[in-house]
Amino acid sequence: MLVSAKDMLQKAREGKYAVGQFNINNLEWTKAILLTAQENNSPVILGVSEGAAKYMCGFKTIVNMVEGMMEELNITVPVAVHLDHGSYDGAKKAMEAGFSSIMFDGSHYPIEENIAKTKEMVELAHAKGLSLEAEVGSIGGEEDGVVGAGEVADPAECKLIADLGIDMLAAGIGNIHGKYPENWAGLNFDALAAINNATGNMPLVLHGGTGIPAEMIQKAISLGVSKINVNTECQLAFADATRKYIEAGKDLEGKGFDPRKLLAPGFESIKTTVKEKMELFGSINKA
Numbered sequence: 001m002l003v004s005a006k007d008m009l010q011k012a013r014e015g016k017y018a019v020g021q022f023n024i025n026n027l028e029w030t031k032a033i034l035l036t037a038q039e040n041n042s043p044v045i046l047g048v049s050e051g052a053a054k055y056m057c058g059f060k061t062i063v064n065m066v067e068g069m070m071e072e073l074n075i076t077v078p079v080a081v082h083l084d085h086g087s088y089d090g091a092k093k094a095m096e097a098g099f100s101s102i103m104f105d106g107s108h109y110p111i112e113e114n115i116a117k118t119k120e121m122v123e124l125a126h127a128k129g130l131s132l133e134a135e136v137g138s139i140g141g142e143e144d145g146v147v148g149a150g151e152v153a154d155p156a157e158c159k160l161i162a163d164l165g166i167d168m169l170a171a172g173i174g175n176i177h178g179k180y181p182e183n184w185a186g187l188n189f190d191a192l193a194a195i196n197n198a199t200g201n202m203p204l205v206l207h208g209g210t211g212i213p214a215e216m217i218q219k220a221i222s223l224g225v226s227k228i229n230v231n232t233e234c235q236l237a238f239a240d241a242t243r244k245y246i247e248a249g250k251d252l253e254g255k256g257f258d259p260r261k262l263l264a265p266g267f268e269s270i271k272t273t274v275k276e277k278m279e280l281f282g283s284i285n286k287a
């Protein structure tokens with residue numbers, strides 16, 4: 001059964017570790033992440049952007065795929081299916097389709113509008129027992145058509161949004177979607193500390209988890225980060241492993257062209273990446 005992310009993140013906040021949100025794109029991604037979570041006894045959040053949902057034939061298909069897989073693979077660790085960077089309409093649709101957790105990303109609206117819309121989303125989500133994530137400031141770069149200016153969040157605005165009763169807060173602290181540029185200034189820990197102080201025990205969410213150095217991840221967790229989103233890193237690992245398979249000519253040997261063989265190295269590379277992140281985030285044996 002899918003669960004909301006609320007309990008797993010409150011436990012993570014108290015236990016000073018973070019739960020990984022790993023974005024899914026298809027069956028291989030989903031299976032690799034679920035199996036890795038089960039093998040490592042870790043809670044896990046499957047992130048789904050609206051673009052990825054469209055690609056996977058809609059929210060209902062995803063809920064049915066994940067629930068079916070959990071039953072067939074005997075997945076017993078806590079699993080949330082979470083809408084990533086949801087729009088106002090998309091969030092409502094994902095709630096109706098059976099997602100167990102929702103991010104409503106109102107960060108591109110003026111703060112008053114972000115507050116009003118987030119308030120409505122909290123009420124809708126909680127009436128169904130779902131967890132709700134909101135965003136203040138913005139994440140730099142682009143993810144699936146969602147473009148952010150990388151604006152560092154204002155702690156006072158974070159408090160206004162946190163006080164609406166959300167379950168987790170994503171705040172811009174210099175983090176960026178996709179690969180970090182060579183001249184990246186790093187995470188803004190002064191801003192994170194101020195946001196953490198302003199929002200009490202709110203589990204904070206670190207987007208743009210790809211390629212952030214281990215020491216920064218650990219410091220972020222010590223300052224209240226309880227959920228870390230990773231997407232690009234699994235995609236890069238998958239592409240790299242698949243390229244190596246093809247460059248070695250393995251698709252031309254025997255039945256190497258069979259997708260069950262062709263996609264296997266990429267599948268294994270996602271498992272390895274997810275396990276490394278779970279170790280770094282400290283979520284292993286926390287199910």
Ligand code: G3H
Binds near residue numbers: 084085178210
């Ligand atoms: O919302 C998802 C993420 O923030 C993932 O970011 O692709 O940089 O790992 P990433």
Ligand code: ZN
Binds near residue numbers: 143207
């Ligand atoms: Zn994100």
